[in-house]
Amino acid sequence: GYAAGLYAGSQTTSAAIGVATDQISRLGLPADQAKAYADAIPIAYAVSYIFGTIGSAILLAQVGPKMIGVDLAKACAEYEVEMGGVKGRDAGVFSAYRNVDVRAYRVDAAVLTGKPVAELFPGLRIFIERVRRGDRIFDADAATVLAPGDIVAISGPRPILVEQIESIVAEVDDRDLLDIPVEQADIFVRSRKYSGHTLSELADEPVTRGIYLRKIMRNLIEIPVLPETEVLRGDILTVQGSRTHVDALVKAVGFADRPVEATDLMVVAAGIVIGGLVGAISVPVAGIPLGLSTSGGALLAGLLLGYVRTIHPTFGSIPGPALWLLNTLGLNVFIAVVGLNAAPGFVAGLQQVGISLFLWGAVATAIPLLFAILLGHFVFKFHPAILFGICAGVRTTTAA
Numbered sequence: 001g002y003a004a005g006l007y008a009g010s011q012t013t014s015a016a017i018g019v020a021t022d023q024i025s026r027l028g029l030p031a032d033q034a035k036a037y038a039d040a041i042p043i044a045y046a047v048s049y050i051f052g053t054i055g056s057a058i059l060l061a062q063v064g065p066k067m068i069g070v071d072l073a074k075a076c077a078e079y080e081v082e083m084g085g086v087k088g089r090d091a092g093v094f095s096a097y098r099n100v101d102v103r104a105y106r107v108d109a110a111v112l113t114g115k116p117v118a119e120l121f122p123g124l125r126i127f128i129e130r131v132r133r134g135d136r137i138f139d140a141d142a143a144t145v146l147a148p149g150d151i152v153a154i155s156g157p158r159p160i161l162v163e164q165i166e167s168i169v170a171e172v173d174d175r176d177l178l179d180i181p182v183e184q185a186d187i188f189v190r191s192r193k194y195s196g197h198t199l200s201e202l203a204d205e206p207v208t209r210g211i212y213l214r215k216i217m218r219n220l221i222e223i224p225v226l227p228e229t230e231v232l233r234g235d236i237l238t239v240q241g242s243r244t245h246v247d248a249l250v251k252a253v254g255f256a257d258r259p260v261e262a263t264d265l266m267v268v269a270a271g272i273v274i275g276g277l278v279g280a281i282s283v284p285v286a287g288i289p290l291g292l293s294t295s296g297g298a299l300l301a302g303l304l305l306g307y308v309r310t311i312h313p314t315f316g317s318i319p320g321p322a323l324w325l326l327n328t329l330g331l332n333v334f335i336a337v338v339g340l341n342a343a344p345g346f347v348a349g350l351q352q353v354g355i356s357l358f359l360w361g362a363v364a365t366a367i368p369l370l371f372a373i374l375l376g377h378f379v380f381k382f383h384p385a386i387l388f389g390i391c392a393g394v395r396t397t398t399a400a
Helices: 002-010 015-025 031-068 072-082 158-165 243-253 265-280 293-311 320-353 356-379 384-394
Strands: 100-106 127-133 136-139 151-157 170-172 182-189 212-218 221-223 236-242 254-256 282-285 288-291
Touching (some): 002 031, 015 031, 031 384, 072 384, 100 158, 243 254
Antiparallel strands (some): 100 151, 127 151, 182 236, 212 236
16 A cells, blocks of 8 residues: 555656555455555555655756756757747747738729639739728628729738738728638548648638638648648648638538537546446456556546547537646545545554655655656757656656
């Protein structure tokens, strides 16, 4: 029991408590002995968890960087710039520059009137979104024909609007015309019709009118956005455009993974039940029953469903606040209940084991982290920002 609690606390892996407790109950021990083992788990956990959390943060933030001779704050700032971030920006501060913009222009040039807007600006990825004609504002489509005096809302890459469009038409301020609902959405591609087509081919399709592609994810990996890049079923396209155009693309291509306000309880319940049933299965090895336990089975089901959802996000939606509540409140309540049940034996058990339990917990916390830092830096050559993020993640220590 002390060994299991020492592991769970020193590695800050609270889920190990439930797995160890369940396994002890399956050993077929006398009731008193099984209870003593089970009560020892939270005692060792409580003692070793203190350094497991605080010590991990100190080792990763202070000791580790000095051990490999890096300035972690500086290295992280440099890596952020390399990955496209902006140096010197605080949280919540972002660039005012917009690569894709929407602006209003007055149409006086004869070159823009008398023919469908689909034939205007050939070769340029810009679109006429709305038109004000007199006192009337209406949405434009590919067949819309402009008339002299119209005021149009044109979307497109900012450099093209500034350098090429403003030389033809004059920009004006029209708040009502530019009041266009715009969204950025992740679209999961399911259509066989568009699968296998390159981006240059899809750019000519009517469903991509007014759509600006931000990135493509394939099997959790971002792939380059190039004219000859093929779009395949299962890809996740991050696009930007007016809500009308995005909805049209979603209808034609697949499924939009938009933020939700309701939890998919059927998937959650099925995952818990199936995971629990799988975890209840145990296989005797040398007389010792080995199994995942019901909590371990539920954990495995959650991992599998989470992975499947990342590559097929059409089910299992859980709002962010609800997910936070489940993670925080559920785990804390579980640990509190375990502690309450073990409270009668806490003082006696701590007196019996002594300070050695805390010291061994500190050793169990420090050695894996220090070894991982040295291995990642000298063998795998990870960037310090990635290396220390990995170490904090595998230790499941948010404080670090």
